Amino acid sequence: MFSLRISSVMKREKMLTASPQTTVGQAARLMARSSVSAIVVVENEALVGIFTERDAVFRVIAKRRDPETTCLSEVMTASPLTVQPDRSFGVALRMMHENGFRHLPVVENGKPVGVVTARHALDPEMEDFVCEAQRRVGIR
Secondary structure, three states: OOOOEHHHHOOHHHOOEEOOOOEHHHHHHHHHHHOOOEEEEEEOOEEEEEEEHHHHHHHHHOOOOOOOOOEHHHHOEEOOOOEOOOOEHHHHHHHHHHHOOOEEEEEEOOEEEEEEEHHHHHOHHHHHHHHHHHHHHHHO
16 A cells, blocks of 8 residues: 555545635535535645645634635645655655644646545455454464
8 A cells, every 4th residue: 555656545536625715614615515624725727735624623613713714825834745646645744744744745747646645545345354453463
């Protein structure tokens, strides 16, 4: 799993994009409709930021900002770290772990093409691996 290329792990169709002028309320409704936990913020087809559900909690709700008037540009993570789709999933997981975030935009030729998340590590194959590892520990 960890040696798989990011392009085979991420789901391109699940990537949501919005402009920096999109309100947090609009973004949250888009995220809820699509069942995703992050939205990629783009301007002129270039990645300028990422907004996650944690950003909504910590930067909007906890600070009592109005989601209907607060724009993503005010509360997003600007210029986030990125990864290319030909890198290994293990590299992406290490980047997320070392930098303390759960979403990593995937960029190809300067344009966002997807998002890889720590949750991707919990796919059915990985769950089988964890179950088998736990079973083996119980045998000892």
